[in-house]
Amino acid sequence: MVDPLIIGAIGAGLAVGIAGLGSGIGAGITGASGAGVVAEDPNKFGTAIVFQALPQTQGLYGFLVAILILFVFKTVSPWAMFAAGLAAGLAGLSAIGQGIAASAGLGAVAEDNSIFGKAMVFSVLPETQAIYGLLIAILLLVGVFKGNAGAETVAALGAGFAVGFAGLSGIGQGITAAGAIGATARDPDAMGKGLVLAVMPETFAIFGLLIAILIMLMIK
């Protein structure tokens, strides 16, 4: 039997690597729009930084899970570690969607400061997927469902895949949120309806989360 930490280390690498990939692309998209905004009005630098910070959180969650795997929960089953990394990493790709939404939000705020709060709320929507990924990663690592095959054997990967790939719905959600920000900028009353539309793609992330929890609970 190989050292359990070897499989865990792969998980840690996936967590930082894939989530970093997502965050990098997302922050890049927002940064490009930020550069345009700052060129027009240098005072908007602070706003640009705040919006660019949003898609970076996914990378941070990946980093957090990697640290947890490598330093804190060294004793849990290797497959749980691997699956935790997978969940946090794949779900971190939602940062691409968040980057798209944040770049639209930044553009809208550059035109009209008063919709800052609304743009912020829309830009935060695609982060839900990453949070679900983080949630599953932590549930796996902490050993909440200890003793269940779904949380300790190779089946745990199923949970990681479920919440991870479902987390890609964040990209779609980001695109919807970007459109909704545009609509809200033109008509502030459109916010409620925009939110309903933008929350739709999240349904699939919730399915993923649900299945992941069922996998961890049921298989014995």
Add this chain to the structure above:
Amino acid sequence: MKKLKAVILDEKIDSVVRSLHEEGIVEICDLSEKLENVEWKTLLSPSPSADYVRNVTSLMIKAGRILDMFSSVNKKETSIKDLLNPKPIEKKKVSFRSYEEVINYVEDILSKVSSEVDEPAEKLAELDNKKSKLLQLKEQISYLNGLEFDLKYLGIGPYVFIGTGSVPKEKTAHLKEELEKVADGYVDVFFGSEFEKDKKIRVPLVVITLKEKLEDVLSELRKFEFEKYDISGVEGTPTEALSKIESELKSIDAERNSLIEKLKSLAEKWEKELLAVYELLSIEKARGDAYSQFGKTKRTYYLEAYVPARDAEKAKNIIESSAEGFAFVEVSEPDEPEEKIPVLLDNPKPIKPFEMLTEMYALPKYNEVDPTLLLVPGFLLFYGIMLTDAVYGLFLTLIGLFVWKKIGKVNEGASKLGYILTLAGIATIIMGIITGGYLGDFTYEFFGFDITQTPFALVNPLGESFYINSKHALFSLGGISVTNGPMAILVFSIFIGLVHLLVGLCVGFKENISRGNVGDAFINQGIWILLILSIFVGIGLMFAGASSLVAGGIIGIFVLLAILASMYKGYKSGGIMESILGAMDITGFLGNVLSYARLLALCLATGGLAMAVNIMAKLVNESVPIVGIIIAILILIVGHMFNFVMNGLGAFIHSLRLHYVEFFSQFYEGGGRRFNPFKANREYTTTA
């Protein structure tokens, strides 16, 4: 809101408008649209803006021009100290009873200022003009390198024209021959040494020709991209002329500086006064412009206004007393459609600042419930759970107090935000103590003291604690026992989520009933209320010892009921397809509930990242000799600041999201129009 209608004698209208504007409790309605109606037209004619507005506007332009000049000579730098501890503006006390008094006062001040400022200002503009001309001349002469001749000969003489300019270097080759062709040889050209301008090499030249040939020569020269220099009024060789211009520029600069100093001291003396004057004029203009919203008969004005119900009597009294009885006022319920009536939020002082969060979503519609009070407890609780660190909470409280008390003195928005942050900080401290988070696990990493294993912390978000561990399960239900922190927080989050949704649903239910939509109330809210209650009952029964089959059965029945009801709702609105979509409502409900699981995830993210920072600092401290401790301290400071800012921001937005998306969708629509009172906006003056 009440509608106020008043007829006022024209002699008294100025005094009525002034008192209403000073009090700022009514929103005047624009009647111009109404007056196009034939019935109204026979009674009233539209009223133009007051006559004095034109006078006021021209005075405003005059004052504005002087203020612009002041701010250009007397640039103010806002230091960081001023930004962090702004001084309130000194207000000038004023009391005017009519627009004539204001205009007289302003004209008096402006003529005083003009008599002192106009002369130096004009002189300064003259000098600036002269300077820019000299600078242009200097530039052109500086290009004439290698052409030593007296510049006074330039221009048209009795027989000969002498001119100067430059051409690109590559065009110089055949220039002379071509010119001689068009001028029959009565032309001569001298080239100077080349120079660079706009990344192109150019060569200066002097051209001499007969006056009669001037036109031909110039048009030929244009083909060679000739740029003509208009140098006149200068004597001596280029070098001599340059040094002369230099000294002239110096004396102009000296004169300018002394003028600017003089204007600066004038700015110090008058700027405050002028800002007050400008504000007085803007207020008068707003008053004068308000006339255009009234209707008019031969001797009276007719106005309509919205007034908050509690101020209605006061507004009526103000009009009657300031018109000295020459007014008829009627207060009634608004007769317009609801979407035209403005909305004013009215909350008790402790939760007033939270109106900001409601407004960020949308103001309630007229007669819709104001969700501010409902939002406060949930917002603070969620914020506390998501940041969960006593030290971070303390930081946040201090920052909040600072923004509230210091910056909030001059900025109302900052004051509100500071208040909200202070309360959120206190909530964070409480939740931090409950979860034993003090800069994450700082005490454990550096002193080996794990606070989560002592009786001082209730739950440990990352594992077992003194109270909840594998020996002391919080409770066991249906084969799952809550033996560690994350599980306990997850269960708590879902429970809070259900309660939160239940509150929202009940408010929506009541709203629908009070509007008479009993059917809607049951289909949109009632079935979900029953579902949540059945979940509570089912789980309660399980605690009481019933089997999970019974509990599952009870919940299952209500799930089925909810699906059927939403299918029926869909069927009513759009047939079979819609009814299939309606069945999906149950997943929406499930999504809303599971969404509250983010409370656990974000709670863990703060503690976990703080721990990551601590671990890194510890590693560096132990593995790098001597400087290690300095780097470790740096990592701690930067890392915790970063974590604090990121998660502080995240907690704020995610608390809002839980309210806007999950909570508001149960009962709140929003989209009202803000009550925009007719109010004097005073920054530099005061009447009190």
